[in-house]
Amino acid sequence: MTKADIVNEIAKNTGIDKTVVLTTVEAFMDAVKDSLEKEENVYLRGFGSFIVKKRAQKTARNISKNTTIIIPEHNIPAFKPAKTFTIAVKK
Numbered sequence: 001m002t003k004a005d006i007v008n009e010i011a012k013n014t015g016i017d018k019t020v021v022l023t024t025v026e027a028f029m030d031a032v033k034d035s036l037e038k039e040e041n042v043y044l045r046g047f048g049s050f051i052v053k054k055r056a057q058k059t060a061r062n063i064s065k066n067t068t069i070i071i072p073e074h075n076i077p078a079f080k081p082a083k084t085f086t087i088a089v090k091k
Contacts, residue, residue, distance in 0.1 A: 036077050048081040 001009075007025055011018045032050050035042050042050040057073045081089075 039075065044082075046082055046084055048079055048085055051078050051080055052076070053078045 003025065007018055007022045010016070010021045010025070014021070032042050036050060036052055039052050041052060044050075052075050055071075055074050055076055058071050060069050060071050061067070062069055
């Protein structure tokens with residue numbers, strides 16, 4: 001499902017104009033991105049959490065050059081679904 005599909009589905013179910021729904025969906029995504037950039041997690045009860053995970057520094061290999069490189073510690077975004085959401089998907 002794409003962002004356009006989500007906008008169409010919400011507009012169809014609520015009767016709200018697609019441009020308003022698109023603006024709202026984009027504002028939601030921007031708010032989540034901004035929060036994660038500040039290393040603040042976003043919790044949506046019954047849906048899940050957008051969290052920031054810290055990856056530790058590690059040593060990796062460049063196979064083509066046969067060299068070792070160090071990947072520094074960094075943050076990555078992640079999504080952890082709520083228990084009710086996970087149960088609903090499993091059914």
